[in-house]
Amino acid sequence: MEIFDYDNILLLPRKCRVESRSECDASVELGGRTFRLPVVPANMKTVLDEKICKFLAQHGYFYVMHRFDIDNVAFTKAMQSQGLYASISLGVKQADYDVVDRFVADDICPEYITIDIAHGHADSVKNMIQYLKAKIPAAFVIAGNVATPEAVIDLEAWGADATKVGVGPGKVCITKLKTGFGTGGWQLSALKWCARVATKPIIADGGIRSHGDIAKSIRFGATMVMIGSLFAGHEESPGKTVEVDGELFKEYYGSASDFNKGEYKHVEGKRILEPIKGPLRSTLIEMEQDVQSSISYAGGTKLMDIRKVNYVILGGDNAGEHLLM
Numbered sequence: 001m002e003i004f005d006y007d008n009i010l011l012l013p014r015k016c017r018v019e020s021r022s023e024c025d026a027s028v029e030l031g032g033r034t035f036r037l038p039v040v041p042a043n044m045k046t047v048l049d050e051k052i053c054k055f056l057a058q059h060g061y062f063y064v065m066h067r068f069d070i071d072n073v074a075f076t077k078a079m080q081s082q083g084l085y086a087s088i089s090l091g092v093k094q095a096d097y098d099v100v101d102r103f104v105a106d107d108i109c110p111e112y113i114t115i116d117i118a119h120g121h122a123d124s125v126k127n128m129i130q131y132l133k134a135k136i137p138a139a140f141v142i143a144g145n146v147a148t149p150e151a152v153i154d155l156e157a158w159g160a161d162a163t164k165v166g167v168g169p170g171k172v173c174i175t176k177l178k179t180g181f182g183t184g185g186w187q188l189s190a191l192k193w194c195a196r197v198a199t200k201p202i203i204a205d206g207g208i209r210s211h212g213d214i215a216k217s218i219r220f221g222a223t224m225v226m227i228g229s230l231f232a233g234h235e236e237s238p239g240k241t242v243e244v245d246g247e248l249f250k251e252y253y254g255s256a257s258d259f260n261k262g263e264y265k266h267v268e269g270k271r272i273l274e275p276i277k278g279p280l281r282s283t284l285i286e287m288e289q290d291v292q293s294s295i296s297y298a299g300g301t302k303l304m305d306i307r308k309v310n311y312v313i314l315g316g317d318n319a320g321e322h323l324l325m
């Protein structure tokens with residue numbers, strides 16, 4: 001198997017088919033809705049809050065609200081009462097089953113539900129998917145996180161509508177160091193490996209460090225990418241603002257860090273400071289323009305045209321040109 005990551009892959013251009021990059025369509029379909037970008041901010045406390053979710057939904061972007069210290073039912077009601085879709089996260093504990101029961105009792109259905117646990121290839125996820133499918137069948141269920149084709153096959157067979165791939169590639173992740181497991185350092189080839197067997201959308205989660213990594217993820221089989229660190233340092237970001245030597249930063253911490261958990265137990269995340277990089281809407285617009293550029297370099301007009309390009313692996317044992325035959 002080829003092992004590579006975002007840093008040592010480059011995509012190869014094909015003859016341009018547009019006169020302007022504005023002709024390229026960066027939108028993507030997921031769960032019956034079309035979103036402007038194949039990008040979703042990570043469902044983490046220092047990345048988004050209710051206000052950001054509302055902004056994203058109103059402006060045609062996908063979001064997944066985090067699941068920490070939040071009333072999912074009240075959140076769903078608030079979004080839907082404004083004519084917006086609701087996209088929430090759940091765990092697999094009794095409290096999460098109680099939330100599902102409240103949805104049923106109130107006859108409310110969030111449009112998207114992401115089952116979000118560290119080791120998603122687990123019977124606990126199978127049970128939650130099956131409970132959701134029985135109780136709220138109209139919800140689009142995303143399940144994860146996983147790292148292998150076997151896991152993608154199982155989650156799809158258990159009823160997940162999409163899977164989330166990525167264990168340990170995140171910027172505030174210390175899973176690799178603490179446990180010796182994961183896709184940190186080879187997330188892009190893990191995605192390729194998983195995409196070979198997937199029959200439903202994959203969300204590639206973690207390890208995106210620059211906008212070009214979005215196109216690379218699409219090339220290797222992602223329908224969408226989940227991004228934390230690139231979104232964490234905005235003016236609107238919910239993380240605390242910290243001043244260091246006159247420069248302003250926002251804190252960004254892992255959902256499995258002691259900062260999120262409130263205790264030091266099974267910690268697999270850390271806290272870092274991200275330099276503040278202006279308003280969120282500017283980054284979203286720049287991302288869209290960059291994805292449009294990627295599509296144009298792919299010789300295409302729409303997002304999935306990126307899947308057609310060849311690539312090179314730079315350096316290492318797998319170095320060379322890889323042509324689609």
Ligand SMILES: NC(=O)C1=CN([C@@H]2O[C@H](COP(=O)(O)OP(=O)(O)OC[C@H]3O[C@@H](n4cnc5c(N)ncnc54)[C@H](OP(=O)(O)O)[C@@H]3O)[C@@H](O)[C@H]2O)C=CC1
Binds near residue numbers: 170266
């Ligand atoms: N993408 C990634 O690489 C990672 C992401 N995270 C994020 O951190 C947050 C917290 O995750 P998580 O701790 O799973 O959530 P929870 O604390 O809600 O745990 C979910 C359930 O899974 C169990 N669990 C957690 N890890 C494992 C494991 N390795 N093996 C077996 N059972 C496990 C927990 O039990 P118990 O705690 O008793 O073991 C609990 O019953 C999530 O948002 C998750 O996405 C965390 C780590 C890696």
Ligand SMILES: Nc1nc2c(ncn2[C@@H]2O[C@H](COP(=O)(O)O)[C@@H](O)[C@H]2O)c(=O)[nH]1
Binds near residue numbers: 166255256268
């Ligand atoms: N191993 C851990 N992974 C975590 C934790 N909190 C979040 N995450 C994952 O990281 C991505 C975001 O990655 P980034 O590279 O874009 O910053 C996020 O979506 C989660 O899957 C954690 O505490 N430990």
